[in-house]
Structures are given as structure tokens and as C-alpha cells.
Amino acid sequence: MPGLYRDHGVVLRTIKLGEADRIVSFMTQGNGKVRAVAKGIRKSGSRFGARLEPTCHVMIQCYRGRELDVVTQVETVEAHRTLREDYNSFTHAVTMLEAVDQVAQEREPAPALYRMLTGALRTLDTTPSPVITPGFYWKLLSLEGYHPHLDGCVRCGAEEGPFVAFDLAEGGVLCPTCGRLGGRRIAPEALTFLSRLVGGELHLAMAEPPDPLHLLEVERLGIAALEHHSERRIRSANLL
Ligand SMILES: [Zn+2]
Known part of the structure; x- marks a missing residue:
């Protein structure tokens, strides 16, 4: 399908959009930093559930948009639950996400940066x-x-x-x-x-x-x- 792509990504941050949506920033494996709209995510019973929280490593399917893409599917790859339940690990993870958000360029593939981030989050989750x-x-x-x-x-x-x-x-x-x-x-x-x-x-x-x-x-x-x-x-x- 034209304009549709799949990629691995880590959720860097999310911001509210309108009444029920969020703009989610991902550091992806193949597409660099991507910003995509998750429609209806703030409604109860959203099909995205809690899979698009900062630090989550997911497989996404998106429609390419002019400025913002649109998330159509999300599957969890690594939920990093241990990390997210520990305040100290989580705050450290959030600063790493922010640092990546600052240096990564939109839609410019940076596979080494992606690998570093997923590696660091995994280590923080399993052997902090x-x-x-x-x-x-x-x-x-x-x-x-x-x-x-x-x-x-x-x-x-x-x-x-x-x-x-x-x-x-x-x-x-x-x-x-x-x-x-x-x-x-x-x-x-x-x-x-x-x-x-x-x-x-x-x-x-x-x-x-x-x-x-x-x-x-x-x-x-x-x-x-x-x-x-x-x-x-x-x-x-x-x-x-
Ligand atoms: Zn000197």
C-alpha cells in the first residue's frame, strides 16, 4: 500500500492533541525520528491501550503524512515494565529519551542511535x-x-x-x-x-x-x- 510503512520504534514522548488524540514521537530503526498521531488514544478502550507510553519499544504501522504520520497499528516488542515501575530507573530513562529527541533528526535514519537507545533501555530494565x-x-x-x-x-x-x-x-x-x-x-x-x-x-x-x-x-x-x-x-x- 502506498504511504504505509512498518518499523520498530521506541516512544520518546507524547503530547496531547485535541480532545482524544496524542502526537507520539518515536526513535525508529529505519526512519529516524518520526512524529505520528495516535487517534483516539485518550478515549477509554482505545485500541492502542498503554502501548504508546515513553520507553515502550513497539512495532508500528503508520501512514506517511506530510508533516505528521498516522499510527494505524501497534504491537509491543518490549514493555520495559520493571524500568517503568522504578522511579529512579524511569527518571534516568526519560532523560535518555529527551537527549535522543534533541539530537535525532526527523526522518533521517540513525540506526546506531536507535541500537544504543534500545540497548540502554533493555539493560536499565533487566540489570539496572x-x-x-x-x-x-x-x-x-x-x-x-x-x-x-x-x-x-x-x-x-x-x-x-x-x-x-x-x-x-x-x-x-x-x-x-x-x-x-x-x-x-x-x-x-x-x-x-x-x-x-x-x-x-x-x-x-x-x-x-x-x-x-x-x-x-x-x-x-x-x-x-x-x-x-x-x-x-x-x-x-x-x-x-
Ligand atoms: Zn593548560
Whole structure:
């Protein structure tokens, strides 16, 4: 049928439309970010049920529209129920969804981004760890071409640590001298953990998570870097 397509997608967010409908944003496997109308979803007994809630991984069938598509069918692939029933996991998941919503382009396929998101949500659902979301942000930044420079001061080139701050515009660490002039303070332990994360040692980092304070520093720095990169706020991060 012309204009009809099927795809896997994760629900990023939903907004009310009119009396009974919602606009649902999906990060899809093959079509990039898609916004589609789910008609009648707010009426009781809607055929969509609760399948179109943020974090749900679904198989959708949609009609292609000029601006908005129209959802015609939804099947649950992964409901991520455990994740959604845990406040802490859910708030972390929501900030990841918002981050993806900020960087993904509509109708521009981004299969790597899709895979990262489904992988992170699945891990958060089955084996939650405080390392998952910071790991996700920094992987997302690398995917977007913002790979942090951690081996030397980005201003003066000094290679000897310890480094004491991070410059968001330059995307790297600062030595004590340059750090006095600006940048965001960060503990050396947090930087060590960040090196592990961006060096692809996520599993090692999950097995031996750092001190919660340093973990939080790395997570907040990741959010700040994403905001700097996308030039948009990630509002749900205030809940963390
Ligand atoms: Zn320096």
C-alpha cells in the first residue's frame, strides 16, 4: 500500500492533541525520528491501550503524512515494565529519551542511535546500574562527533595531570593553571571514570562503579556537554 510503512520504534514522548488524540514521537530503526498521531488514544478502550507510553519499544504501522504520520497499528516488542515501575530507573530513562529527541533528526535514519537507545533501555530494565545513563550520554556524544579530549590540557597542551576542570566548548580537560581561568570543576577520580567510559570499558565500569558523587559528576558533565552540543536544554535532567 502506498504511504504505509512498518518499523520498530521506541516512544520518546507524547503530547496531547485535541480532545482524544496524542502526537507520539518515536526513535525508529529505519526512519529516524518520526512524529505520528495516535487517534483516539485518550478515549477509554482505545485500541492502542498503554502501548504508546515513553520507553515502550513497539512495532508500528503508520501512514506517511506530510508533516505528521498516522499510527494505524501497534504491537509491543518490549514493555520495559520493571524500568517503568522504578522511579529512579524511569527518571534516568526519560532523560535518555529527551537527549535522543534533541539530537535525532526527523526522518533521517540513525540506526546506531536507535541500537544504543534500545540497548540502554533493555539493560536499565533487566540489570539496572547507575553507570548506564552516564555511559549512554558519553557514547551519544562520541556518536555525534564530540569525543572528549582527556589526555592533555585542551588550552595549553600540558600532558601531566591531574586535570581539574573540563572546557565544554573545547571538549576536553584543563590543567590547574588553565582551569583557573574557566571550565567546569571536576574531580580527578571522576575523570578517571570518564576515561574508562569513553574507552569502551562500560562493563568494567559497571562491575566496579565509582563513588556515587563522582558518578553524578560524570553524568552531569555528560548532560552539560549534550546541551552545549545540541544548544538545547535537557529539562528532565532536573529530576535526577
Ligand atoms: Zn593548560
